[in-house]
Amino acid sequence: MGKATGFMEYARAENPYRDAEARLGDFGDLHAAQPAEVRFCQASRCMNCGVPFCQSDFGCPLHNLIPEWNDLLCRGQEQAALDRLLQTAPFPEFTGRVCPALCEKACNLADDGVTNRDNELYLIEKGFSKGWIKPRIPASRTGKRVAVVGSGPAGLAAADLMNQMGHTVTVIEKADRPGGLLMYGIPNMKLPKEIVMRRIRLMEAEGVSFLLNTEARPDLTEDYDAVILCGGAKKPRSLNVAHLDAKGVLFAVDYLTEATKAVLSGTDPAVSAKGKHVVVVGGGDTGNDCVGTALRQRCASVTQLEMMPAAPESRAPGNPWPEWPRTLRTDYGQIEAIAVQGGDPRIYETTVQSIQVNEKNEIVSLTTVRLAKGPEGRLSPVPGTEKTLSCGLLLIAAGFVGCEDATLSCLSLQADARGRLLPVDGSHHLGGKLFSAGDMRTGQSLVVRALADGRAAAAEAHRFLEGKNGF
Ligand SMILES: Cc1cc2nc3c(=O)[nH]c(=O)nc-3n(C[C@H](O)[C@H](O)[C@H](O)COP(=O)(O)OP(=O)(O)OC[C@H]3O[C@@H](n4cnc5c(N)ncnc54)[C@H](O)[C@@H]3O)c2cc1C
Ligand code: SF4
Numbered sequence: 001m002g003k004a005t006g007f008m009e010y011a012r013a014e015n016p017y018r019d020a021e022a023r024l025g026d027f028g029d030l031h032a033a034q035p036a037e038v039r040f041c042q043a044s045r046c047m048n049c050g051v052p053f054c055q056s057d058f059g060c061p062l063h064n065l066i067p068e069w070n071d072l073l074c075r076g077q078e079q080a081a082l083d084r085l086l087q088t089a090p091f092p093e094f095t096g097r098v099c100p101a102l103c104e105k106a107c108n109l110a111d112d113g114v115t116n117r118d119n120e121l122y123l124i125e126k127g128f129s130k131g132w133i134k135p136r137i138p139a140s141r142t143g144k145r146v147a148v149v150g151s152g153p154a155g156l157a158a159a160d161l162m163n164q165m166g167h168t169v170t171v172i173e174k175a176d177r178p179g180g181l182l183m184y185g186i187p188n189m190k191l192p193k194e195i196v197m198r199r200i201r202l203m204e205a206e207g208v209s210f211l212l213n214t215e216a217r218p219d220l221t222e223d224y225d226a227v228i229l230c231g232g233a234k235k236p237r238s239l240n241v242a243h244l245d246a247k248g249v250l251f252a253v254d255y256l257t258e259a260t261k262a263v264l265s266g267t268d269p270a271v272s273a274k275g276k277h278v279v280v281v282g283g284g285d286t287g288n289d290c291v292g293t294a295l296r297q298r299c300a301s302v303t304q305l306e307m308m309p310a311a312p313e314s315r316a317p318g319n320p321w322p323e324w325p326r327t328l329r330t331d332y333g334q335i336e337a338i339a340v341q342g343g344d345p346r347i348y349e350t351t352v353q354s355i356q357v358n359e360k361n362e363i364v365s366l367t368t369v370r371l372a373k374g375p376e377g378r379l380s381p382v383p384g385t386e387k388t389l390s391c392g393l394l395l396i397a398a399g400f401v402g403c404e405d406a407t408l409s410c411l412s413l414q415a416d417a418r419g420r421l422l423p424v425d426g427s428h429h430l431g432g433k434l435f436s437a438g439d440m441r442t443g444q445s446l447v448v449r450a451l452a453d454g455r456a457a458a459a460e461a462h463r464f465l466e467g468k469n470g471f
Helices: 036-043 066-074 078-086 092-098 102-106 116-130 153-164 193-205 252-265 285-296 332-341 405-410 447-465
Strands: 145-149 168-172 209-211 226-229 249-251 277-281 301-305 350-357 363-373 379-381 387-390 393-396 400-402 429-431 434-436
Touching: 036 066, 036 116, 066 078, 066 116, 078 116, 092 116, 092 193, 092 447, 102 116, 145 153, 153 168, 153 193, 153 226, 153 447, 193 209, 193 252, 226 447, 249 252, 252 285, 252 393, 277 285, 277 350, 277 387, 285 301, 285 332, 285 393, 301 332, 301 350, 363 393, 434 447
Parallel strands: 145 168, 145 226, 168 209, 226 434, 249 393, 277 301, 277 393
Antiparallel strands: 350 363, 363 379, 363 387, 429 434
């Protein structure tokens, strides 16, 4: 612990958001960085607890050595702190921006947890700016060839570790750019795409090959010694209403993908919210990203519908520390909507009952209805609560139901009842030379969990290639 009284002397200070109205003028980073002195003080708040819950299963899925690098950072030993961080964290520039920071909620300082995410981001960006991050080229190669299908966080983490272990790794990605949801899903203001490309270039310099615009082939196992499937879980949950084929009705990730492509190419998006009344179905994080994106595209208005009631303001009795708090959060998109529209865009316990279209099959409005729990606990529409909302763009962000059918059928694989390629023994080994990782194995989750799962699959595939531990 760099300073025994740090947690009593300094208040928690996160990297501040840029002003809501100013940041709506661009797709640039949401946050402004803080100077080194602030980060040193923030790191000094870490108490080096006897039982560091931040590192436990309640906290960081990568089991980052948080108290150790906070201690070094607090003492100004930035390079040593970064080295400790990189022992377990493959890409802190991603988690430092988009991780919900499970570690901070599990911190013994509870609601005032140490700002580990911002500290981690500070360290990795310092490393890049000082030239401490250099390609780590393995001293020797094993001669084994590994294919990783999918270049999201799970695929990148698996590829990175397999490459560091000396195997020759090819990442096969069907999209035109690498990164999975880091590239096409999470918007640029949360994770600028040059940050994703900086890591891809570094991995290429370390020897990893990327095949873009390329689908997984059924005969992959003939060409490679091991194949790690990290295809994600992007099959969206739909709505049970007519006219879903109307112009102006889109799944959230398709809309967010087009928005990012437009930002990167400097052109108008194929589908824009500009001048439209936008309705987002789904009150979660994906829905929030749609709200923030629609506002940047200058929509006329944005409304977010959520089936469930609002979460409580503080922890419910069954949700104690150090568990993740299931409490009401107002995220950046909703904060921006409040700044522009004067009120929270979320309407709870409400869903879409029907969609109305014009003669050109364009959506023009929709009917909403309130939901209430019946005696058997199921949500059902409440008659007489119907309302009509003007709508030129309906974005469906109602969650995901598992991995995409095309990948499964191409590789003759069958998902479990929840759409996952999760071996019954809980491992990553699907049989033969095939392994699975990330959302494809666990269902839609988080970047940090996908990273941890990709590394775990790589460790298992490495043992398989070496013929060890039961293989
Ligand atoms: C809009 C949105 C915002 C999110 N924001 C956050 C956030 O802020 N923080 C957070 O922690 N998590 C967030 N998540 C969740 C997080 O992005 C995912 O959990 C994570 O990306 C999963 O990583 P993955 O590598 O398993 O899969 P993915 O990132 O989905 O990557 C899978 C890749 O596999 C490729 N692929 C699929 N099939 C094939 C095939 N047959 N051949 C070749 N390639 C194939 C896909 O094109 C894709 O590139 C968000 C999710 C969404 C949808
Ligand atoms: S990856 Fe996430 S949970 Fe782990 S230390 Fe960083 S912010 Fe915390």
